[in-house]
Amino acid sequence: DAKTTQPTSMDCAEGRAANLPCNHSTISGNEYVYWYRQIHSQGPQYIIHGLKNNETNEMASLIITEDRKSSTLILPHATLRDTAVYYCIVRVIGGSNYKLTFGKGTLLTVNP
């Protein structure tokens, strides 16, 4: 019962921006959008999260639509090392519902 929908796979040219979409049309007002990535056979790594406003850190930018029903993770200058599975999840911070559910994610392949 994943609450997010992502494309199965995407390709990107090295040096170009990678834009990974995520649909979370049933998101609740107190749920944050989180992004993680998993490089082959390793544990997932946190990238970024946000509630309503766009966010940027040293790894990526997160653009959340005004209605919060979708978001886009942007890797501004993709490198070969960004090839990974990217997971978009929604979760509540605090409260009694701390379940953390992942979908199948998007396999991003960065090509030379």
Next chain:
Amino acid sequence: DGGITQSPKYLFRKEGQNVTLSCEQNLNHDAMYWYRQDPGQGLRLIYYSQIVNDFQKGDIAEGYSVSREKKESFPLTVTSAQKNPTAFYLCASSPLTGTSPEAFFGQGTRLTVV
């Protein structure tokens, strides 16, 4: 240094044997999670816990058991009742409060049952 440790990295067992996977964290996180990952698939939640001596079943708990006797530790036992135990197992921990409660993952244990 702080982190979450899973051991061992690779584990081989004979069919019909129970096996326990270790997960320890020194991040003082309240919540801990166990996931299973099969080739080409996403992460599926097995069990999760937010406090000592309390845990909840995830989406695929059948054939698994856990305990949370200490805040730092959340071992997973794969029992003989689990029909397809061969998989990659990931443990995670997360704070439940704060402004940036992201989850931290261990490096996983790859279990092979022969």
